[in-house]
Amino acid sequence: xxxxxxxxxxxxxxxxxxxxxxxxxxxxxxxxxxxxxxxxxxxxxxxxxxxxxxxxxxxxxxxxxxxxxxxxxxxxxxxxxxxxxxxxxxxxxxxxxxxxxxxxxxxxxxxxxxxxxxxxxxxxxxxxxxxxxxxxxxxxxxxxxxxxxxxxxxxxxxxxxxxxxxxxxxxxxxxxxxxxxxxxxxxxx
Numbered sequence: 001x002x003x004x005x006x007x008x009x010x011x012x013x014x015x016x017x018x019x020x021x022x023x024x025x026x027x028x029x030x031x032x033x034x035x036x037x038x039x040x041x042x043x044x045x046x047x048x049x050x051x052x053x054x055x056x057x058x059x060x061x062x063x064x065x066x067x068x069x070x071x072x073x074x075x076x077x078x079x080x081x082x083x084x085x086x087x088x089x090x091x092x093x094x095x096x097x098x099x100x101x102x103x104x105x106x107x108x109x110x111x112x113x114x115x116x117x118x119x120x121x122x123x124x125x126x127x128x129x130x131x132x133x134x135x136x137x138x139x140x141x142x143x144x145x146x147x148x149x150x151x152x153x154x155x156x157x158x159x160x161x162x163x164x165x166x167x168x169x170x171x172x173x174x175x176x177x178x179x180x181x182x183x184x185x186x187x188x189x
Contacts (some may be wrong), residue, residue, distance in 0.1 A: 001027070002026045002031060007188050008184055008186070010184055011185050012181070014180060015039050019034060021108040030053040035115070041135065047106075049111055051108070057116035061077060065101065080100075087139050105184040107181070108174075109174045110178075121148050121149070124145060141162060154167045170187060
């Protein structure tokens with residue numbers, strides 16, 4: 001049985017779109033479930049997603065299902081006990097050894113690393129993740145870092161994208177302001 005903890009609605013800033021997400025707690029861990037609707041390369045895109053974690057915020061699995069234009073999307077990600085990852089059942093050696101999943105079309109999965117590391121103010125950490133790229137859906141290693149600036153802000157860097165910004169984050173770990181990309185409109189919890 002899952003217990004809903006919080007929800008959020010974001011507006012996409014770099015193109016037309018929105019994303020709604022629910023954080024739930026279960027006896028065996030945590031669950032993020034959401035739906036992103038946006039325009040991608042001039043086409044409608046709708047993706048229902050889910051990320052399942054254990055009690056310590058280690059990703060167990062994720063999925064993304066929907067459409068991009070007339071293309072149907074069905075992606076299942078699993079992190080096996082040996083820290084090996086599969087995408088639709090195929091081994092993804094590039095991301096072996098990683099703990100977190102990062103779904104490239106939503107700000108929701110930043111919460112996973114933020115909660116898992118639980119950084120004190122002033123602390124910083126590398127946080128490489130198994131990143132599901134978008135619109136080409138494949139798993140790659142995303143080098144990223146978080147440094148906690150104060151109770152509500154993290155300096156975040158993802159050099160692969162040349163992205164270095166300060167994120168505003170809710171007490172539960174949802175990113176509220178993802179400069180130039182996403183802005184929270186409303187949240188509960």
